[in-house]
Amino acid sequence: MSEQKQEQSKSDSQSISSEQGPAPSPLAAALQHEHPEWVKQTIEALGETTIVVSREDIVAACGFLKTAEGFEFDFLADLCGFDRGPEEEPRFEVNYHLFSTRNYRRLRLKVLLNEDDVRVPSVTGVWRTANWHERETYDLFGVVFEGHPDLRRILLPDDWQGHALRKDFPLRGYEPYSLE
Amino acid sequence: MSVSTTNLPPQFEIVDQPLDTQMTISMGPQHPSTHGVLRLELVLDGEMVVRCTPDIGYLHTGMEKLFEYRKYQQGIVITDRMDYLNPLGNNLAYVMAVEKLLQIEIPERAQVIRVLTCELQRIASHLVWLGTHALDIGAMTVFFYCFREREKILNLIEAASGGRLTPSYFRIGGLMMDLPAGFERRVKQFLDEFPKALAEFHKLLSGNRIFQKRTQNVGYISAADAIDWGLSGPSLRGSGIALDIRRANPYTGYETYDFEIITETDGDVWARYLVRMREMSESHKIVQQALSRLRPGPVKADAPKVVLPDREAMKRHMDALIHHFLIVAEGFDVPAGEVYQPIEASKGELGVYIKSTGGPKPARVHFRGPSFVNLSALPHMSRGAMVADIVAIIGSLDIVLGEIDR
Numbered sequence: 191m192s193e194q195k196q197e198q199s200k201s202d203s204q205s206i207s208s209e210q211g212p213a214p215s216p217l218a219a220a221l222q223h224e225h226p227e228w229v230k231q232t233i234e235a236l237g238e239t240t241i242v243v244s245r246e247d248i249v250a251a252c253g254f255l256k257t258a259e260g261f262e263f264d265f266l267a268d269l270c271g272f273d274r275g276p277e278e279e280p281r282f283e284v285n286y287h288l289f290s291t292r293n294y295r296r297l298r299l300k301v302l303l304n305e306d307d308v309r310v311p312s313v314t315g316v317w318r319t320a321n322w323h324e325r326e327t328y329d330l331f332g333v334v335f336e337g338h339p340d341l342r343r344i345l346l347p348d349d350w351q352g353h354a355l356r357k358d359f360p361l362r363g364y365e366p367y368s369l370e
Numbered sequence: 371m372s373v374s375t376t377n378l379p380p381q382f383e384i385v386d387q388p389l390d391t392q393m394t395i396s397m398g399p400q401h402p403s404t405h406g407v408l409r410l411e412l413v414l415d416g417e418m419v420v421r422c423t424p425d426i427g428y429l430h431t432g433m434e435k436l437f438e439y440r441k442y443q444q445g446i447v448i449t450d451r452m453d454y455l456n457p458l459g460n461n462l463a464y465v466m467a468v469e470k471l472l473q474i475e476i477p478e479r480a481q482v483i484r485v486l487t488c489e490l491q492r493i494a495s496h497l498v499w500l501g502t503h504a505l506d507i508g509a510m511t512v513f514f515y516c517f518r519e520r521e522k523i524l525n526l527i528e529a530a531s532g533g534r535l536t537p538s539y540f541r542i543g544g545l546m547m548d549l550p551a552g553f554e555r556r557v558k559q560f561l562d563e564f565p566k567a568l569a570e571f572h573k574l575l576s577g578n579r580i581f582q583k584r585t586q587n588v589g590y591i592s593a594a595d596a597i598d599w600g601l602s603g604p605s606l607r608g609s610g611i612a613l614d615i616r617r618a619n620p621y622t623g624y625e626t627y628d629f630e631i632i633t634e635t636d637g638d639v640w641a642r643y644l645v646r647m648r649e650m651s652e653s654h655k656i657v658q659q660a661l662s663r664l665r666p667g668p669v670k671a672d673a674p675k676v677v678l679p680d681r682e683a684m685k686r687h688m689d690a691l692i693h694h695f696l697i698v699a700e701g702f703d704v705p706a707g708e709v710y711q712p713i714e715a716s717k718g719e720l721g722v723y724i725k726s727t728g729g730p731k732p733a734r735v736h737f738r739g740p741s742f743v744n745l746s747a748l749p750h751m752s753r754g755a756m757v758a759d760i761v762a763i764i765g766s767l768d769i770v771l772g773e774i775d776r
Contacts, residue, residue: 235707236470265597267712268721268738287710287721287738291597291611294618298710319600322746330434345427345775354435355734361432361439 215239217297220260225251240298245310248286248301252316255288255297263288263297266313269323271331275357281305284333286313303333312338330355391415399428403506403761406771408745410760419760422752424745429775437735441701442468443542445735450536452737453773455498458491458527459715460737460773461540466621467711467722468542471704472676479667480544481622486557486660487530487539488622489653493564494523495716495768496646496653503643503765504575507584512574519567522560529553543677544670557661564654572647585640589751589763592637599747602740603718604649605767608642610635615714627656639766646768676702701730717741717768739773 218232218239228251231242243251255263268287275281280302288297301310312335313320324335325344332353335341343350352359398409407428413421433452437445449460462484469476476484501516524534529550531537539546575581591601596609606613614631616624632648634641670677678697679690696702704726712721718740725734744767751763 236473236709238709240708266600267719268710268723268736270723270734270736270738272725272734274733285708285710285723287723289712291613296619296710296712298708317600318598318750319743319746322742343427345430347427354432359435361435 242300245301249311252313262290262292265289265291266317266319271327271333273357309334311336417756419752419755422749426774429771433776441730446538450538453770455770456495456716458488463713463720463722465540465542467709467724470709471707474543474671474673477668480669482660482663484622489656490523492653492716493650494520496650499768506761506765543673548669587638588759589639590637591751600743604645605744607633608645609637615712627659629656639762642766741769741773745769
């Protein structure tokens, strides 16, 4: 009985998380209405809204969402990268988790990047908190944030080779690290 | 010597400085007041801080990489080691994210126990902050009193989970096990004693002229800047923003508890001190309410493919034994998807991002540690401060390097 329930809930989540939910949230619809050219894809899953934006539009979209009436995403909660694996194209994702301190809504923006051109404009001009998040993503994934004021490695040493969170980087590294 | 002038206040915008007026010193990573292994590169003009550049990563152990090589349930013990002063909060954020992916409902009793133990942990975390913050500024006595009280909480957590610093008490789908006999009585005893201890801390510090002089008008950050820099938790509320994830995006039933969001408007070290001190009373209130809500019931969700069966059931039922074997040996499949689960940890917004592509191991786990983001605002807050103030400002941000470096 309980197993059936489990199976049921699993298949439910499967159907929800599959691309393009049946009814986009008011948030995604509103952005679609304002700037249809920015919204490449909308994913509604597990109560969260994800909007895929192309990298040329990310700074404009963030600036708009930060101040525009009805959105007011004034707080960048998090920014993180993801590597789908060397065989995937586009290979990299950069996720922007936006939060509004006025109406408490959350939104995820996603930028997809190809392996041969891992560059995305920096949003440090929109939120200063993006500074360290972008440095971390650069450090661990090798995503270059153009226009960042101080794009250096942050967690790993300056002379570290490679980017540790890429899927083709081995768990224990290529060779023992030494301070020599 | 050429000094880059980015992010400097106007009075310091000097490109070339002769060596005899400006000095660069390295504070840490072994400095006791940097709370672990934080290194600050300070450019000083006399005793005035011209520029402060945090250098982190000394404690980096690749935890986020490690998650990708471990099954979901094995990830819980890694979370303990991030913010080691608030391990139950880390457990909670992580298991809630996985539960969201699996869409499992947690029984009422498990929810109440999660709230109860998390709030106890919040008090314990704030006590360590209070003790070390006061110690950094020079008030040594408070430290011992704080650790005396914290010990009582750690004993409670140890009674429930078996671990003091690394409890791993919350599991995907519920709790490791139910509370032991007599736990409620011991919590009641702690709750009876704590207000007296808190009054003692207030007596030692709040009216202390030296402490006030060291903290008032130091490390100021305005409300707009605090949001821009992504501050969260008590550090944000000290600047007058009444934002608490427990109210903004409620979880584990926090919307049904009666507590106040503490704010102070001054935005300095003193304001952040007051917020945390008063927050401990609010946590005390929540623990009291949670205690009154404890009703007998299951503490594990009805999801045999995810939740480990009871030992007794394993001895009697074949399918329980099979499920146990499969969960331990192979793990359980989590449907593809991605979630961002924020909680109000003791230091601010702790967000867990999990990306699943199916299978028993996550494709990506990212922790948005509040300490990481709060520390990034340090250069902004320490402009024009004295060297000794840096120690007070770091203390007021309540950072834990385990969470920053991950």
